[in-house]
Amino acid sequence: MGTITVEGKEYEVDEEGYLVNLSEWIPAMADIMAKDEDCELTDAHWEVLNFLREYYEEYQIAPAVRVLTKAIGKKLGKEKGNSKYLYELFPYGPGKQACKYAGLPKPTGCV
Amino acid sequence: MAKVDFDTPEMQEVSILPKIKPGSMEHSSPFVAKDIHQEPLGFPGELVENFEEKVVEKMGDLLDKYRGFRVFLDSCVKCGACTDKCHYYLGTSDPKNMPVGRQDLLRSVYRRYFTFAGKYFPKLVGARDVSKEVLDEWHSYFHQCSQCRRCSVFCPYGIDTAEISMAAREILDSVGYGQKYCNEIIGKVFKIGNNLGLPGPALEDTLEGLEEDVMDDTGVEVKFPLDVQGAEVLLVTPSADFFAEPHIDGLMGYAKVFHAAGISWTISSYASEAANFGMFIGSYDNMRKISQRIRKAAMDLGVKRIVFGECGHAWRVAYSFLNTLAGPWDFLDPKYPVPQHILEVTHGLIQEGKLNIDKSRNDDIVPTFHDSCNVARASRMGDKPGGQFEIPREVIKAVCNNYVDMAPGTTHEATFCCGGGGGLLTDDLMEIRVKGALPRMEAYKQVTENNGVTNIVAICAICKAQFTKILPFYGFGMDAIMSAHQLVSNAIVLEGEGQDDADESEASEA
Numbered sequence: 061m062g063t064i065t066v067e068g069k070e071y072e073v074d075e076e077g078y079l080v081n082l083s084e085w086i087p088a089m090a091d092i093m094a095k096d097e098d099c100e101l102t103d104a105h106w107e108v109l110n111f112l113r114e115y116y117e118e119y120q121i122a123p124a125v126r127v128l129t130k131a132i133g134k135k136l137g138k139e140k141g142n143s144k145y146l147y148e149l150f151p152y153g154p155g156k157q158a159c160k161y162a163g164l165p166k167p168t169g170c171v
Numbered sequence: 172m173a174k175v176d177f178d179t180p181e182m183q184e185v186s187i188l189p190k191i192k193p194g195s196m197e198h199s200s201p202f203v204a205k206d207i208h209q210e211p212l213g214f215p216g217e218l219v220e221n222f223e224e225k226v227v228e229k230m231g232d233l234l235d236k237y238r239g240f241r242v243f244l245d246s247c248v249k250c251g252a253c254t255d256k257c258h259y260y261l262g263t264s265d266p267k268n269m270p271v272g273r274q275d276l277l278r279s280v281y282r283r284y285f286t287f288a289g290k291y292f293p294k295l296v297g298a299r300d301v302s303k304e305v306l307d308e309w310h311s312y313f314h315q316c317s318q319c320r321r322c323s324v325f326c327p328y329g330i331d332t333a334e335i336s337m338a339a340r341e342i343l344d345s346v347g348y349g350q351k352y353c354n355e356i357i358g359k360v361f362k363i364g365n366n367l368g369l370p371g372p373a374l375e376d377t378l379e380g381l382e383e384d385v386m387d388d389t390g391v392e393v394k395f396p397l398d399v400q401g402a403e404v405l406l407v408t409p410s411a412d413f414f415a416e417p418h419i420d421g422l423m424g425y426a427k428v429f430h431a432a433g434i435s436w437t438i439s440s441y442a443s444e445a446a447n448f449g450m451f452i453g454s455y456d457n458m459r460k461i462s463q464r465i466r467k468a469a470m471d472l473g474v475k476r477i478v479f480g481e482c483g484h485a486w487r488v489a490y491s492f493l494n495t496l497a498g499p500w501d502f503l504d505p506k507y508p509v510p511q512h513i514l515e516v517t518h519g520l521i522q523e524g525k526l527n528i529d530k531s532r533n534d535d536i537v538p539t540f541h542d543s544c545n546v547a548r549a550s551r552m553g554d555k556p557g558g559q560f561e562i563p564r565e566v567i568k569a570v571c572n573n574y575v576d577m578a579p580g581t582t583h584e585a586t587f588c589c590g591g592g593g594g595l596l597t598d599d600l601m602e603i604r605v606k607g608a609l610p611r612m613e614a615y616k617q618v619t620e621n622n623g624v625t626n627i628v629a630i631c632a633i634c635k636a637q638f639t640k641i642l643p644f645y646g647f648g649m650d651a652i653m654s655a656h657q658l659v660s661n662a663i664v665l666e667g668e669g670q671d672d673a674d675e676s677e678a679s680e681a
Contacts, residue, residue, distance in 0.1 A: 075202050075351075076598065119373035124414040127380055143416065153640075155415075156598070168356050169366030170411040170418075170446060170482075170596060170632035 066092050078159075078166050085163025093161050097152070101161070105149055107136060112162040122159050122167050177602045179644045180262055180609045182616050188255045189264040196265040196606075200311040202599050204349035211358040212457055215347035222346040223301045227284045229345045233338050234285065239331070240338055244281045246328045247271060253322040253330075258587050259315050262606030267312050270322035270332045276312055277339050280305060306348055313339040314350060315603050318451065318593035319544035324584055336593070337453030344452055352597035353448045360461055365410035365444035371397075374440055377413050385423060391665040393430045395422075395438070398472065402437035404429065405469050407445045407489075407510070408480025409632035417654050418635050421481050424656025425513050427663045431527070432520050436478070442468035445485035446632065451594035458488065462496035475504040478511045481654060483543035483592065483631030486512060490550035512552050514630065517659055518562045521569045527664040530572050537573040538658065539624045540564055541611065541638075542586035543631035557583075563630055563655055570662035575622040581614035589629070591637030604637060605644045612645040619647075630655045 063070040064077070066089045072080040077093060079085055090109055094101045101109075111131050115123045123131070125143055133141015146154035155167050206216025219225055234241045253270035255261065260268040267273060275297070282289030282298035289298035299305065318333035343349060359368040369377075378395035385393040396402060406429075412422040429436045442464040449458030469477055477500075479489050489510045494500065500509040508515070520526050540563060546552070552559040560583045568574050581587050590607030618624040629635050629652060638652035 119370065119376060121367070121369050121373045123373075124377050124380075124419065125416050126384070126419055127377060130380065130384075165368065167367060167414065168352070168359065169414075170409055170636050171367065171415040 064089065064092060076160075076166070079163050082163055082165065089163065090161040097157070099150075099157075105158075105161075108132065108146065108149060108154065108158050109162040111135075112158055112164055116162070116164050122155060122164050125155060128154065175601060175605070177605070180606055182609065182613045182645065184617075189261065191266045192264040193266055196259075196263045196268060196315060196603065197308075197311060199315060199600065199603050200307070201314045201595075201597060202351035203310070204344075204351045204354040208351055208354040208358055209344070209347060209349050211361055212344070212349075212354055212454070214344045214349055214354070218306075218347045222303075222306065222348075225346045226280070226301045226306070226342055229342045230281065230284070230338075233341065234281075237334070237338070240334055243274070243330045243335055244278050247274060247278070247330055248328070250327060252325050252327060253332075256322045256325045257316075257332075258319075258321070258590060258610045259317075259603060259607045262590075262609035263315075263603070265315075267308075268315055270326070270330075273312055273316055274330065274332055274335050276305075276308055277335055306343065306346070309339050309343060310348060310350070313343070314595060314600065315607075316593060317544070317588045317590065317595055317607065319588035320548040321544065321585065321588065324548065333593070337450070339453075340451070340594075341453035344454065349452070350594060352599070353452050353594040357448050357452070357457055357461070360444055360448075360464070364441055364464070366446050366448070367410040367414055369410055369413060369443065371440040374413060374438075374443055378438070381419070381423060381426070385426070389665055389668045390670060391430075391667050393426050393665070395426050396436060397438050398440055399435070399437035401473050402435045403474065404434055404436035404476045404478050405442075405465075405472060405474040406436050406438050406478050406480060406513075407442055407465055407468075407485075408438070408513075409445045409482040409485060410443055411632040411636060412480055413443070415632075415636055416639070417650070417652060417657055418481075418632055420657035420660060421635075421654025422656075424654065424658075424660035424663070425480060427660055427665060428513075428517050428520065428526065428656070431663055431665055432525050434516075437472060437474070439468035439472060441471070445479055445482040445489070447485055447488040448594060450484055450488055458492070459496045462488065462493060465493075466497040470502065476507045476511060477503065477509055478513055478516055480513050481630040481632065481656065483545040483633060487545040487549040490552075512562075514562050514566055514655065515553055517656070518553070518566050521566065527666075528570055528662050529664050530570060530662055532662045533571040533658055534573070536571060536626050536653075536658070537575060537622065537624045538567060538571055538626045538628045538653065539575050539577050539615065539618050540567060540582070540655075541577075541589065541615075541627050541629045541634060542582050543629060543634050544586060544588045544592055546630060547584055547586045560584075567628060567655060567658055570658050575618050575624050577614040577618050581610065587611040587614065589631075589634040589637040590641060592631075592633050596633050596637055601640075605641050608637070608641045608645070612641075612647075615647070616645070626651050626653050628653050628655050628658065
C-alpha cells in the first residue's frame with residue numbers, strides 16, 4: 061500500500077496505484093496519476109474520464125468496452141467510437157488505465 | 172501494450188529446449204491477499220504465527236482427503252519426461268518451472284513430515300522443514316503454474332502438477348498467505364454474483380445495449396433475456412462475456428443461435444458467472460459455494476436446461492464436478508446433458524440443419540483453433556471420446572471456408588496453455604504470462620507464415636483476455652484473437668435479416 065499526494069493531502073492507493081477509498085476521488089488526482097505514467101491528460105482524455113465517472117455513479121462499475129466506445133462515438137463522432145482511438149489515449153488499456161485515473165475500481169476477472 | 176521491464180523471448184522456428192537458468196523467475200510473485208480478501212473466503216487475514224505447525228497439519232489433512240495427492244507425491248521417479256513440457260519452463264528456463272522442479276518444492280516438505288526416510292535422514296532424501304522462505308517460494312512458483320495439466324499427459328505415472336499446485340495454494344490460504352487476484356474475485360462472486368463485480372442494473376443496461384447492436388447490424392430483434400422466469404435454458408457464462416472484447420462478440424453469437432433455433436433462454440443476475448476460481452485455489456468449500464449459486468438460479472427461474480458459455484475452467488468444474496458440487500439435477504429435463512456446452516448446442520443445431528449459415532461471410536478470416544487446457548485435458552464434450560476437440564473444430568468449419576490447425580504436439584491433448592490460466596491472469600504476473608505464451612505464439616507464428624492464418628480462435632474467457640494482452644508482445648495485433656461464437660455470429664443468417672433494407676430500396680424504387 062502506498063499513498064499519493066494531491067494538493068497537499070495524502071490519499072491511500074493500492075499496489076497498482078488505484079485509489080483505495082473511491083469516495084475520496086478529486087479531478088486533480090487524475091492529472092497526478094497520469095503524470096506518474098508519463099501521460100499528459102488532454103480534453104480528449106477528460107471526455108473519456110467524465111463518461112466513466114457518470115457511468116460509475118449510476119451503475120457502480122466501469123462500463124463494458126463496447127458501451128464506452130459507443131458512448132464516445134455518439135458524442136465525438138463515429139471515427140472515434142472504436143477501441144483503437146481509446147488505446148491511443150490510454151495505451152495500457154482504456155479499461156484499466158482510464159478507470160484508475162477516474163477513481164473507479166479496477167475491473168477484475170477474465171478481462 | 173503495457174510498459175514492462177523484461178524482454179519478450181525470441182520465437183524460434185522449432186522450439187529449442189532452453190539451457191537452464193536457475194533462479195531466473197524467483198522475483199515473480201503475485202500480490203498477497205489482504206484480510207479483506209481472505210476473510211470472506213474463510214481464511215485467516217494474515218500469516219498466522221504458528222504457520223509451521225499449521226502447514227503440516229493442513230498438508231496431513233489434504234493427504235487424508237485426496238488419495239491422488241499422496242500418490243503424486245510418492246510416485247515420481249525423476250525420469251525427466253516432464254522437464255521440457257511446461258510452457259513456463261520453455262519460456263523462462265527456470266528449472267523450478269520444470270514440472271518435477273515445481274512438485275519438489277512441496278514434495279520436499281511432504282517427505283520431511285510424512286515419510287520415514289525424511290523424518291530420520293532428511294538430507295539424504297532432499298527433505299526440508301517448513302519456513303517462511305519455503306512459503307515465499309511456494310507463493311512465487313505455485314503462481315507460475317497455470318494448472319493446465321500438459322505435464323501430466325507426458326508423465327508415465329500421470330502425476331498431475333495441477334493437483335499439487337492447488338494443494339499448495341490451499342495450504343497457503345489456510346495459513347493466511349493467499350493470492351490477491353483470485354481471492355478478491357471470489358469475494359466479488361459472493362457479494363455481487365460475478366468475478367467482475369457487475370451489479371444487476373449494469374448487466375441489464377449492457378444487455379439492452381447488445382440488443383440495439385444486433386438490431387443495428389441485422390435489423391432483427393434478438394433478445395438478451397435477464398432473469399426470465401420459466402425460460403427453457405439458463406445460460407451460465409463468464410462475466411467477461413458481458414464486458415470484454417472479443418468475449419462479448421461470442422455472447423452475441425450465443426444469442427443469435429438461441430434466437431434462430433427458437434429456444435427460450437435467460438441469463439441470471441444471481442448466477443451471472445460461469446467461472447469458478449475456487450478450483451484455482453484448491454478450495455473445495457469455495458468451489459462448492461460458487462456452484463450452489465447456479466443451482467439456486469436454475470431452481471428459482473424454473474429452467475429445464477443449463478448451458479455453459481465459452482469458459483475453459485468453468486467447463487471443467489461443470490462437466491467433471493457439477494453433479495457432486497450442486498446436484499442432483501433431477502428437476503431438469505433428462506433429455507439433455509447436465510450441463511451442456513454452448514458448442515454442443517450449436518453443433519447439434521447445425522447438424523439438424525436448423526441454422527441458416529452463410530460461410531462466405533467469414534471469407535476474410537483464416538482461423539486456427541487454440542484448444543483451451545481445461546476443456547482439452549480435464550473434460551469432454553458431446554457423447555464421443557475426443558468430442559472436446561472435434562465439436563469446436565466442426566462448428567468452426569461449418570461457419571468458415573478456411574480453417575488451419577496448428578502443428579501436432581501443440582494442439583488437442585498436447586495443447587499449450589495460453590499462459591494466463593489458473594489464476595495468473597493479473598497484471599502483477601505479466602512477465603510470466605508473456606514468457607509462458609512463447610510456445611503457443613511459436614506455433615501460431617508458423618501457421619500465420621506458412622498457411623496465411625489471420626486469427627486465433629478460443630473458447631475460454633481467460634485465453635481471450637490473455638491473448639488480447641500478449642499478442643502485441645510477439646508482434647501480432649491484439650484483435651487477432653476471436654471467440655468461436657463470434658465466427659458463428661458472423662455467419663448465421665437470421666430470419667428477416669436485412670429486410671428493412673430491402674423494403675427501403677423497394678420503396679425508393681417505387
